[in-house]
Amino acid sequence: MTAYRLRPLQVGDVGWIAHRQGLLYAQEYGWDITFEALVAEIASQFVQNRDPVKENAWIAEIDDQVVGSVFLVKVSDGIAKLRLLYVEPHARGLGIGQRLTAECIAFARAQGYKTLTLWTNDILHAARRIYQAAGFRLVAEDKHHSFGHYLVGQNWDLDLL
Numbered sequence: 001m002t003a004y005r006l007r008p009l010q011v012g013d014v015g016w017i018a019h020r021q022g023l024l025y026a027q028e029y030g031w032d033i034t035f036e037a038l039v040a041e042i043a044s045q046f047v048q049n050r051d052p053v054k055e056n057a058w059i060a061e062i063d064d065q066v067v068g069s070v071f072l073v074k075v076s077d078g079i080a081k082l083r084l085l086y087v088e089p090h091a092r093g094l095g096i097g098q099r100l101t102a103e104c105i106a107f108a109r110a111q112g113y114k115t116l117t118l119w120t121n122d123i124l125h126a127a128r129r130i131y132q133a134a135g136f137r138l139v140a141e142d143k144h145h146s147f148g149h150y151l152v153g154q155n156w157d158l159d160l161l
Helices: 013-029 033-049 096-110 125-133
Strands: 005-007 056-062 065-074 079-087 115-121 137-146 149-159
Touching: 005 096, 013 033, 013 065, 013 079, 033 065, 033 079, 056 096, 065 096, 079 096, 096 115, 096 125, 115 125
Parallel strands: 079 115
Antiparallel strands: 005 056, 056 065, 065 079, 115 149, 137 149
């Protein structure tokens, strides 16, 4: 099994994450540049407004190469949101997505959040399987047009108490 490690966010990661997610989602789903812009905006806002006690990000690496990431952001005193989970195609199947999600859950619990929420799209089957296995439940679905496609957005919640 290939070894990977998790580390904190550092200089260069925000641009890399936006770049890689933009390319990957274009290749895998045909999404347009507005998705990359959204990723860049979310990551930028995290860096600019981060509460270091209540928010965190994890970068997964194999041989010092970024292969995945996830962010946990504060929504309110009781609610945190898992954002921007992704794993590079060559690193999928190693448990990295599950581990990144588990880190978010453990951190959210340790910080006293009552609920961990996330938004995704129904076509992201692998991510949805990770969320379901971690105990998240689907709470809402809405059709929308984003990233050049008609999609079904999904809100998922995990009760942390």
